[in-house]
Amino acid sequence: MSDDVFIIGAGLSKFGRQNGISGRQMAVTAIQTALTDAGLTWPDVQVAFGGSDGSGLADTLVAELGFTGIPFTNVKNGCATGGSALVSAVNAVRAGAADIALAVGFDKHPRGAFDPLPAEWGLPEGYGEAGLMVTTQFFGSKIARYMNAHGISRDTLAEVAAKAYRNGALNPNAWRRDPMPADVIRDADMVNDPLTRYMFCSPGEGGAAIVVASESAVRRLGGRPVTIKAISHRTRQFGSFEVFSPAVQGSGEPISVSTDAARAAFEQAGIGPADVDVAQLQDTESGAEIMHMAECGFCEHGEQEEWIAQGRTEIGGTLPVNTDGGCIANGEPIGASGLRQVHEIVTQLRGEAGDRQVDNSPKVGFTHVYGAPGISACTVLAV
Structure with missing residues (x-):
C-alpha cells in the first residue's frame, strides 16, 4: 500500500476585515467550501485537526458542522498552527487511522499590532517592558542586518511589497486588492527602519481548510487530487535569530x-x-520573503537583488512567489495563513488560478511558513 497522501479539497473564506462575521463563521465557510471541492459532506470526514490563535476552539465547530462524533483535536502553534494541523491530518491518514481527514485554521484579529504577553512565551515581564515583544522591531533589525551583509537595497524591499499588491489585485479572496507603486511603498511612513508601513502585513481575518485522503479513498472518489510529496515542521535550534529572541x-x-x-x-x-x-x-514583511528565498534554498544569499530586478519571482517569472499576494495582501490571520498557502498552490497546480495563473502548467509547488518564537512548516505538493 502506498504511503502517499493526497489533497482532495481546498477551501477559503474571504480574507480581510469582515464586520459582523466571526472567526468561527469564516472557519465553517472554509470547511464547507473544501468539502464541496472534494465532493464530500461533513459526515464523510473521519478525523479533524484545527486551531486559531485567538478565535476559539476548533473542535467546537461541530456545533455548526454536525455532531458526527469524530475525533477533532485542537492545535495552537503560532504561525505554524495551520501547517501543524495539516501535519496531523496527513499523519492520521498515513497511520491508517482515517481515509479522509480535515485540517482547518482561522482567526479574526483586532486592528493594530499583535500584543503577545511575555509570560506566554516563557519570558520575564521586563522583556515586554523593554519593548522586545514588539515584532516589528525584530523584523526591522533582522532585515537591516541582512541587507548590510548581502547588499540588498531599500528599493528591493519596496519591489517585493509592490509585487504582493499587484498579485493581490488578481485574487478575489485577498484583503488588499489595490496595486501600489514601489516608490510610494519605499517613501511611506517608517515603522522600524528599514521597513515602512506598506511593507508589512497586518493582523487580519480569514479561514482556510484542506481535506486529505488516502490512495484508496482517491481511487474511490476520483476528483482532482494533488499529491503531498512532503510535509515538515521544525522548531529552532541554538544559534538562531528569532522573534522574541x-x-x-x-x-x-x-x-x-x-x-x-x-x-x-x-x-x-x-x-x-x-x-x-x-x-x-x-x-x-517584504524583508522576510527576501530572506526566505535563500533560507529555503531557492537562491544564494545576496542573489535576491538580481532575481527581483529581473522579475524572476513575478507570476510570469522562473519562480513565481506568493502568487495570491501573500500575507502582505491577504493579511495575517495566524491560524489560517499556512493553509491559505497550501490552498494557493493547489489552485495553481490544478490550473485554476484565473488571472494569476502561472504559465506552463506547473507540476511542483512549495509552501513555507515561519513564525514566533522560531517555528517553520513546509510542504512539497505535486501533480
Whole structure:
C-alpha cells in the first residue's frame, strides 16, 4: 500500500476585515467550501485537526458542522498552527487511522499590532517592558542586518511589497486588492527602519481548510487530487535569530529554522528547490520573503537583488512567489495563513488560478511558513 497522501479539497473564506462575521463563521465557510471541492459532506470526514490563535476552539465547530462524533483535536502553534494541523491530518491518514481527514485554521484579529504577553512565551515581564515583544522591531533589525551583509537595497524591499499588491489585485479572496507603486511603498511612513508601513502585513481575518485522503479513498472518489510529496515542521535550534529572541547566539552566522524545515521537506520529497515551479514563502514583511528565498534554498544569499530586478519571482517569472499576494495582501490571520498557502498552490497546480495563473502548467509547488518564537512548516505538493 502506498504511503502517499493526497489533497482532495481546498477551501477559503474571504480574507480581510469582515464586520459582523466571526472567526468561527469564516472557519465553517472554509470547511464547507473544501468539502464541496472534494465532493464530500461533513459526515464523510473521519478525523479533524484545527486551531486559531485567538478565535476559539476548533473542535467546537461541530456545533455548526454536525455532531458526527469524530475525533477533532485542537492545535495552537503560532504561525505554524495551520501547517501543524495539516501535519496531523496527513499523519492520521498515513497511520491508517482515517481515509479522509480535515485540517482547518482561522482567526479574526483586532486592528493594530499583535500584543503577545511575555509570560506566554516563557519570558520575564521586563522583556515586554523593554519593548522586545514588539515584532516589528525584530523584523526591522533582522532585515537591516541582512541587507548590510548581502547588499540588498531599500528599493528591493519596496519591489517585493509592490509585487504582493499587484498579485493581490488578481485574487478575489485577498484583503488588499489595490496595486501600489514601489516608490510610494519605499517613501511611506517608517515603522522600524528599514521597513515602512506598506511593507508589512497586518493582523487580519480569514479561514482556510484542506481535506486529505488516502490512495484508496482517491481511487474511490476520483476528483482532482494533488499529491503531498512532503510535509515538515521544525522548531529552532541554538544559534538562531528569532522573534522574541533578537540576538545572535553562539559563533558565526545565525542558523535558520526555515532552512531546517525546507531541507527536511525536500529530502522527504526526493527533489530539490530547482524542481519547484511555484512557491509560497512567509512574507510577514517584504524583508522576510527576501530572506526566505535563500533560507529555503531557492537562491544564494545576496542573489535576491538580481532575481527581483529581473522579475524572476513575478507570476510570469522562473519562480513565481506568493502568487495570491501573500500575507502582505491577504493579511495575517495566524491560524489560517499556512493553509491559505497550501490552498494557493493547489489552485495553481490544478490550473485554476484565473488571472494569476502561472504559465506552463506547473507540476511542483512549495509552501513555507515561519513564525514566533522560531517555528517553520513546509510542504512539497505535486501533480
